[in-house]
Amino acid sequence: MLRYEGKTVIELDVNGEKRTVTVRPSDILLDVLRDQLGLTGAKPGCRNGDCGACTVIMDGLPAKSCLVLAVEAVGRSILTVEGLDAGSPIQGAFVAKSAFQCGYCTSGFLMVCHAMLSKYPKPEEHVLEEWLQSNICRCTSYQEIRDAVKSIIQQ
Amino acid sequence: MRYAVGHSIPRKESWAKVSGRAKYTGDLPAHGTFFARLLTSPYAHARILRIDTSGAESLEGVKAVITGSDCPWLFGIMIRDRPAIALNEVRYAGEPVAMVVAVDEATAELGVRAILVEYEPLPFVIKPSEALAEGAVLLHPQLAAYRKVVDEVYPEAGTNIASRYRIRKGDIKSAFSNCDVVVSARFFLPPSDHFAMEVRCAEAAITADGTVLVTTSSQSPYSVRQQLSDVFNIPAGKIRVNVPFVGGGFGGKSSVVLEILAYIASKKLGGKPVRLIISREQDMETAPCRIGLEADIKLGALRDGTLLAAEITYLVDCGAYSDIAPNMAKAIAVDCTGPYNIPNVSCDSLCVYTNHTFATAYRSFAHESQAFCIERAVDMVARKCGMCPLELRLKNAIRSGDYTPTQVLCTPSIIGDLPQCIEKVKLLSNWNGGKPMAVGPNKVRAMGISCLWKTENPPTDAISGALVTFNSDGSLYLNTGVAEIGSGGKTHLAQILAETLKIDAGQVHVISQVDTALSPEHWKTVASFTEYMAGNAVYRAAQDILNQLRANGAEAFKCSADEIEVENGRVYRRGNPSSYIEFKDIVGGYKAQDGSSLGEPVLGRGGFMLKGLTALDKNTGRGRTGPAWTVGAQVVEIEADLKDFSYRILSASSVIDVGAVINPELMRSVVAGGMAMGMSMASREAFFYDEKGLLKTPNLRTYKLMHIGQEPDYRVGFVETPEDGSPYGVRPYSEHGIIGIPAALANALSAAFGKEITSLPLTPEMLWRLWVEGMR
Incomplete structure (x- = not known):
C-alpha cells in the first residue's frame, strides 16, 4: 500500500499530460488542480x-x-x-440552448454530460436524469441543460 | 428593420463560460496572498465574556488574529448597526467573532480552532412577532444612537423595529362595512438562502501609496467603494474595486460584508494582500440571507368579486442587522396590494430585528414573499365569492387610469397591460378554471394562479454610465459598471448599442469585468435595472457616437451633418448609399484622398441619472419610488397524492409585460430561471432554527435545492407595452419570474387539498401537518 506523509511529490495525468505536484496527504484533487495547475x-x-461544481472525469x-x-x-x-x-x-x-447563466456550475455539468455521452451516446430520459442529478444549477430551469443534451443526441 | 434588438444572440461571455476560462474572484492567482478565515458565534444571542487568542497567535504561519476590539466601526447601508466583527455581544449564530490571517488557508483554519471564547447566553427572538411582543429582549438597545445613512428609515428606539412605513389610501373603515365578503389570514414565511453557486469571496490589498485594491464577487462594486470610503475616511479615488465574473448573485452579493473584513485584515498586515475564504456553511449562516415575513391580510370585496378594501400588516424579518431590509419593507408597502385596483388601503410594513442571520436583497426584493400572502388571500376571496380565481384577478387587475397604493396615476407606460398577461397565461397554461380534477385514486390535478407586479426603490438620484471605444477594425468595446452576475445584462446592453448604431451586435465587444477605476459608475447590478439605467446610458453613448460620426461624415463628404446617414457600419450621404465610408476608416477620424486629416476620433459616452422619483409621505405613503411597474401573471399545475401528501409539479407558465423583447431566448431563459428558483424555494427551501436559535439547515444535506428531473414544463410568454423613457421600451424583467411562483404553487396545492395554505415551504411533511393540525 502506498503511504504518504508530510509533503510528497506525486505525478498526475491531467488532460493527457503528466504533471508533477507537491501535496499533503489531506489535499483534495480540486485544490491541487486549481492552486497548483491553474485549472x-x-x-x-x-x-x-453535494453540488457537483467541481466535477472532473477520472478514468471515464x-x-x-x-x-x-x-x-x-495517482495513476x-x-x-x-x-x-x-x-x-x-x-x-x-x-x-445554443442557454444552458448556463452565471456559469459557475457549468464546468461540472459539462463534465457529467461529456462522460455520460461517452458511455451512453443516446441516453434515455431516465438515464440523463440519473446522471445529471449529481449536480446543481441555481440559474437555469434545468430545461435548458436537458435540451442541450438532447440537441446533440438527435444529431 | 431591426439590427440587433429582437434577435436571440448567445450571451457575449458564452465561450468563456463553457471553456472553464471565465475567471471568478476565487480563481485569480494567489501567489503572495495571505488567507483569512472566520470564527463565528455558536449562540443566537450572547455576551462575549472573554476571548483568548493566544493559542492561535502562537501558531507558526499565523500573521494576525483580529477581534471586535480591533474594529470599533459600525456598518450598514441604511442604519449603521452592524459591526464587522462582534464586539462584546453576538446577535446571531454564525456572526463573526474573530478573524485569523495566515500564510495559507489551512493554517488560518487551524488558528480559528485554537481560539477560546467564553459566552454568556442571552434570551433571543427568532420570529418578528416574538420580537415585537411585550418584554421581548432588545437586539439594539442603543438603536437611537446609531447613525442613519439615508433619510427614509425610521428606527423606533426602545423596540426591535428598525423601520416602519405606512400606506393610507381611501377609507378602509367604511369600505369594509360595504363589503359582502371579507377574508382574514395570517401568513408565516421563514427566511431562506440565495445559494448562489459561487460562495462569496473577497480580497484586499493596500498599495504603497495608500490605494486600497479590492477584488470581490459583488453586485455592487461602487457601493463597496462608497462604504469603505465613508467608514474608514478613505478618499473614494484611493479605492479601486475589481469584480470579475460573479457566480450568481440574486441580490445576496449586493450587500457589502466580506470586502470590509478583507480590508481590515490587509490593513492589519500593513497592506499585504489578504483573501477571505468562507465555507458554504458560512455563506449560508454568516453572510446575509433572504428575509422572513409574517403578514396579516384582510381583504374585502363585493359579492361579484370586486375588491374594495385591504388592511395589511407586513413584518419583515431582517435578522440581527438591518442592511437593506428597511427598504424591502418599504418596497412591499409600495406594492402592498398586489397589482389590483383596490380603492381603500391601509398598510403598515415594519422591519423587525430578530436573532438570526441578517437578511439582504433577494431576487425580487421581497416581492416573492409579499405576493405569496396577497395572492393567497385573493384566492380565498375568489373561493368565498364562488368565482374562478383567474376571472376574479382579471376583474380587479390594475389598469391605466387606476391609482396604485402610493397614489400614482397609472398610464399604459407606467403600468403595462396586466389584463393581457392574464388572458395570455390562460391560454399558455390551458387554464382549467381552478377546480381540482380527480385523475386516479387519491390523485388530483389542480392549477393555481398568481399575478405579479413590482416597481423599483432605488435612491432617487441613482446613476449609471457607459463608455464606448472603437477598435481599428471598426468594432466597438462597451464599458459599463454593470457586473455580469448571470442575468445577461451586458449582452442586452450590447444589443441596445448595436441597434441604435444600426450595426450587428457581433460588432460590439463587452468588457465583462468591472473595475471602478476604469468603468463609469453604475449604481448597483440589482433591481433588474440594468436595461433601464445602464441601457439609457448606452443609448445616449450611441447617440453621442452618431453625432460624432455625422460630424466626421460631413467633413468627408463636404455636406452638412444632417445629411449624413449611419447604417450597417457605414457612413454615407443621404441618397447615395453606394458611396460610403466604412467605420474602420472613419472612427479614428478620416484621411481624405488628398492626404488631409479630417474630423476627430470617435469616443462615445453616455450618462444617466434617475429623475422624477420621490420619497414616500411618512403618513400616507404617497409618492413615486420607481419610474414604472412590471406586471405579469403565472400559473402552476400540480398533481397531488391526497394520501401521502406528495405532489409533482407538472407545468409552470409565466406571461410578463417586459415592455420590449430585446433578446427573446435570453429573456425566456432568465424568466424560466426565476420561476425555477421560486419553485425550489417554495417547495423545499427554508432556514429552520432549533430551540437554541441555531440554524438547522446550513448545508446542502439539510437545505434541499431542486435537481434535474424535478422540474416542471416551464412556459414563458411576453407582452410588450413599452415604457416611456426606457431604451426601446424595455422594462425590468430579470428577477420577476420568481415573484408569483410560490403563491401559484400554494394556490394549486390549496385547491388540491381543500385547505388554505399560509406558510412555506410546501414539503409533503408541511402539507401533512397542515392537514392533521388544521389551519393556523
Whole structure:
C-alpha cells in the first residue's frame, strides 16, 4: 500500500499530460488542480460532494474532485473542462440552448454530460436524469441543460 | 428593420463560460496572498465574556488574529448597526467573532480552532412577532444612537423595529362595512438562502501609496467603494474595486460584508494582500440571507368579486442587522396590494430585528414573499365569492387610469397591460378554471394562479454610465459598471448599442469585468435595472457616437451633418448609399484622398441619472419610488397524492409585460430561471432554527435545492407595452419570474387539498401537518 506523509511529490495525468505536484496527504484533487495547475474550471461550490461544481472525469467517469484526495488520483486519467478545449459538442450545445447563466456550475455539468455521452451516446430520459442529478444549477430551469443534451443526441 | 434588438444572440461571455476560462474572484492567482478565515458565534444571542487568542497567535504561519476590539466601526447601508466583527455581544449564530490571517488557508483554519471564547447566553427572538411582543429582549438597545445613512428609515428606539412605513389610501373603515365578503389570514414565511453557486469571496490589498485594491464577487462594486470610503475616511479615488465574473448573485452579493473584513485584515498586515475564504456553511449562516415575513391580510370585496378594501400588516424579518431590509419593507408597502385596483388601503410594513442571520436583497426584493400572502388571500376571496380565481384577478387587475397604493396615476407606460398577461397565461397554461380534477385514486390535478407586479426603490438620484471605444477594425468595446452576475445584462446592453448604431451586435465587444477605476459608475447590478439605467446610458453613448460620426461624415463628404446617414457600419450621404465610408476608416477620424486629416476620433459616452422619483409621505405613503411597474401573471399545475401528501409539479407558465423583447431566448431563459428558483424555494427551501436559535439547515444535506428531473414544463410568454423613457421600451424583467411562483404553487396545492395554505415551504411533511393540525 502506498503511504504518504508530510509533503510528497506525486505525478498526475491531467488532460493527457503528466504533471508533477507537491501535496499533503489531506489535499483534495480540486485544490491541487486549481492552486497548483491553474485549472480553475472546476469550482468549489460546497466542498462536500453535494453540488457537483467541481466535477472532473477520472478514468471515464465523473468524479467530484472535492471528494477525491490528490494522492488517490495517482495513476488515474483525469480530464478537466480545460481538457475539452472546445472539443466536445456539449459545449456548443450549452451555448445554443442557454444552458448556463452565471456559469459557475457549468464546468461540472459539462463534465457529467461529456462522460455520460461517452458511455451512453443516446441516453434515455431516465438515464440523463440519473446522471445529471449529481449536480446543481441555481440559474437555469434545468430545461435548458436537458435540451442541450438532447440537441446533440438527435444529431 | 431591426439590427440587433429582437434577435436571440448567445450571451457575449458564452465561450468563456463553457471553456472553464471565465475567471471568478476565487480563481485569480494567489501567489503572495495571505488567507483569512472566520470564527463565528455558536449562540443566537450572547455576551462575549472573554476571548483568548493566544493559542492561535502562537501558531507558526499565523500573521494576525483580529477581534471586535480591533474594529470599533459600525456598518450598514441604511442604519449603521452592524459591526464587522462582534464586539462584546453576538446577535446571531454564525456572526463573526474573530478573524485569523495566515500564510495559507489551512493554517488560518487551524488558528480559528485554537481560539477560546467564553459566552454568556442571552434570551433571543427568532420570529418578528416574538420580537415585537411585550418584554421581548432588545437586539439594539442603543438603536437611537446609531447613525442613519439615508433619510427614509425610521428606527423606533426602545423596540426591535428598525423601520416602519405606512400606506393610507381611501377609507378602509367604511369600505369594509360595504363589503359582502371579507377574508382574514395570517401568513408565516421563514427566511431562506440565495445559494448562489459561487460562495462569496473577497480580497484586499493596500498599495504603497495608500490605494486600497479590492477584488470581490459583488453586485455592487461602487457601493463597496462608497462604504469603505465613508467608514474608514478613505478618499473614494484611493479605492479601486475589481469584480470579475460573479457566480450568481440574486441580490445576496449586493450587500457589502466580506470586502470590509478583507480590508481590515490587509490593513492589519500593513497592506499585504489578504483573501477571505468562507465555507458554504458560512455563506449560508454568516453572510446575509433572504428575509422572513409574517403578514396579516384582510381583504374585502363585493359579492361579484370586486375588491374594495385591504388592511395589511407586513413584518419583515431582517435578522440581527438591518442592511437593506428597511427598504424591502418599504418596497412591499409600495406594492402592498398586489397589482389590483383596490380603492381603500391601509398598510403598515415594519422591519423587525430578530436573532438570526441578517437578511439582504433577494431576487425580487421581497416581492416573492409579499405576493405569496396577497395572492393567497385573493384566492380565498375568489373561493368565498364562488368565482374562478383567474376571472376574479382579471376583474380587479390594475389598469391605466387606476391609482396604485402610493397614489400614482397609472398610464399604459407606467403600468403595462396586466389584463393581457392574464388572458395570455390562460391560454399558455390551458387554464382549467381552478377546480381540482380527480385523475386516479387519491390523485388530483389542480392549477393555481398568481399575478405579479413590482416597481423599483432605488435612491432617487441613482446613476449609471457607459463608455464606448472603437477598435481599428471598426468594432466597438462597451464599458459599463454593470457586473455580469448571470442575468445577461451586458449582452442586452450590447444589443441596445448595436441597434441604435444600426450595426450587428457581433460588432460590439463587452468588457465583462468591472473595475471602478476604469468603468463609469453604475449604481448597483440589482433591481433588474440594468436595461433601464445602464441601457439609457448606452443609448445616449450611441447617440453621442452618431453625432460624432455625422460630424466626421460631413467633413468627408463636404455636406452638412444632417445629411449624413449611419447604417450597417457605414457612413454615407443621404441618397447615395453606394458611396460610403466604412467605420474602420472613419472612427479614428478620416484621411481624405488628398492626404488631409479630417474630423476627430470617435469616443462615445453616455450618462444617466434617475429623475422624477420621490420619497414616500411618512403618513400616507404617497409618492413615486420607481419610474414604472412590471406586471405579469403565472400559473402552476400540480398533481397531488391526497394520501401521502406528495405532489409533482407538472407545468409552470409565466406571461410578463417586459415592455420590449430585446433578446427573446435570453429573456425566456432568465424568466424560466426565476420561476425555477421560486419553485425550489417554495417547495423545499427554508432556514429552520432549533430551540437554541441555531440554524438547522446550513448545508446542502439539510437545505434541499431542486435537481434535474424535478422540474416542471416551464412556459414563458411576453407582452410588450413599452415604457416611456426606457431604451426601446424595455422594462425590468430579470428577477420577476420568481415573484408569483410560490403563491401559484400554494394556490394549486390549496385547491388540491381543500385547505388554505399560509406558510412555506410546501414539503409533503408541511402539507401533512397542515392537514392533521388544521389551519393556523
